[in-house]
Amino acid sequence: MQDSSRRGYLLAIISAFFLAWTSIFIRYLVINFGIPALVLAFWRNFFVVVVVAGGLLIFNRKALIIPKTQLRFFVWFGAMLALFNSFWTTSVALIGAAVATVLVYSSGAFTAVLDALINKEPIGLIKGIAVVLCLGGCVLVSGALDADIWAVNALGIVAGILSGFMYAVYTLMGRSAAQRKINIWTTLLYTFFIAGVFLLVLNVLPLGFVPGSAQKPADMLWLGRAWRGWLAMFLLSAGPTVMGFGSYNRALHHLPSSIVNLIVTSEPVFTTVIAFVLLGEQMNPIQLVGSALILTGVVLVRLNHRNGLRVPAQV
Numbered sequence: 001m002q003d004s005s006r007r008g009y010l011l012a013i014i015s016a017f018f019l020a021w022t023s024i025f026i027r028y029l030v031i032n033f034g035i036p037a038l039v040l041a042f043w044r045n046f047f048v049v050v051v052v053a054g055g056l057l058i059f060n061r062k063a064l065i066i067p068k069t070q071l072r073f074f075v076w077f078g079a080m081l082a083l084f085n086s087f088w089t090t091s092v093a094l095i096g097a098a099v100a101t102v103l104v105y106s107s108g109a110f111t112a113v114l115d116a117l118i119n120k121e122p123i124g125l126i127k128g129i130a131v132v133l134c135l136g137g138c139v140l141v142s143g144a145l146d147a148d149i150w151a152v153n154a155l156g157i158v159a160g161i162l163s164g165f166m167y168a169v170y171t172l173m174g175r176s177a178a179q180r181k182i183n184i185w186t187t188l189l190y191t192f193f194i195a196g197v198f199l200l201v202l203n204v205l206p207l208g209f210v211p212g213s214a215q216k217p218a219d220m221l222w223l224g225r226a227w228r229g230w231l232a233m234f235l236l237s238a239g240p241t242v243m244g245f246g247s248y249n250r251a252l253h254h255l256p257s258s259i260v261n262l263i264v265t266s267e268p269v270f271t272t273v274i275a276f277v278l279l280g281e282q283m284n285p286i287q288l289v290g291s292a293l294i295l296t297g298v299v300l301v302r303l304n305h306r307n308g309l310r311v312p313a314q315v
Contacts, residue, residue, distance in 0.1 A: 008260070009251075011250045012251040018239065018243040020240075022244065032228075033223060035222045037089035038085075038213040042220070048237045048242055049192050055185070056189065063186045073173075077190075085199065088163040090159040091163050094159060105134070105265050107167035107261055108135060109135060110168035111257050115257050119256070121258060127258065127262075133300070140291075174187070184250050187249055265297070268294070
C-alpha cells in the first residue's frame with residue numbers, strides 16, 4: 001500500500017512538472033500569433049487525440065475500444081473537460097492569467113469538499129491546513145495581490161470560480177475511471193475527443209458572446225501556414241498535455257482525488273522556475289514565500305497520508 005502511495009505522489013509531481021509547461025507554450029502562441037483561446041483549446045485537444053490514438057494503434061490496439069456500458073460515462077467526462085477548458089480560457093480572456101490561476105486552483109478546496117461528500121474521504125485538520133497553504137501560495141506566486149489585477153468584471157470572476165469547480169469535477173471523474181479499471185490512455189483519448197467535439201461546436205456556432213471563440217469558420221485555421229505555430233501547438237499537445245494529464249490520471253489510480261489535486265497545485269512553482277530558466281523572469285520575495293507555502297502544503301499532505309497508512313498496522 002505504501003509503495004502504491006509513493007508511486008502516486010511521484011506521478012502527481014511529474015504531472016505538475018509537465019503541466020507547468022502548458023502556460024509557456026500558450027503564452028508563445030498567444031503573444032506571437034494572437035490565436036483565440038477556444039480555437040487554441042480545440043487544436044490542443046485535436047493533437048492530443050492524434051498522438052494518443054497513434055500510440056495506441058501501434059502499441060495497444062485493444063485500448064482503442066471502450067465497452068458500450070462506459071460510453072455514457074465518457075460523454076459526461078468529456079463534457080466536463082470541455083466545460084473546464086471553456087471556463088478556464090474565458091476567465092483568462094476576461095481577467096488575465098494571474099487571477100485566473102488563483103481561481104482555478106480553488107479546485108483544491110472544491111475537490112476536498114466533494115471528495116468528502118461523495119467518497120466519504122475525510123478532510124481532517126492537516127488536509128484543511130494544506131488546502132489553505134496551497135491556495136495562499138497560489139495567490140502569492142501568481143501576483144494576484146496586485147490590486148490593479150482585481151479591477152475586473154463579475155463574469156470573469158464567475159468563470160474563474162467555475163473553472164476551479166470543473167477541475168475538481170474532472171478530478172473526481174478521473175478517480176472514478178481509475179476505480180472502473182479503465183486504461184488511462186483510453187480515458188485520455190476519449191475524454192479529449194469528446195471535449196474536442198464540444199469545443200468545435202462552441203467555435204463554429206454563431207455564438208459571438210463567447211470570449212475567445214472563432215468569430216467565423218475561417219478562424220479555425222487561424223495559424224494558416226505558420227509552421228512554427230503549428231509545431232508549438234503539436235508540442236503543447238504531445239508533451240505537457242499528454243504527459244501531464246496521463247500522469248495525473250495515473251496518479252488517481254493510487255491516491256484519493258483531493259490529495260492528487262493538492263499535489264498538482266505545485267504546478268505554478270514549476271512554471272515560475274521554468275520561466276526563470278528559459279525566459280529570464282525573476283521571482284520576487286512574495287513569489288518565493290508563495291512557493292514555500294505551496295511546497296509546505298504538499299509535504300503536509302504527504303506526511304499526513306503516510307501516517308494514515310500506518311495506522312492499520314498498529315492496531
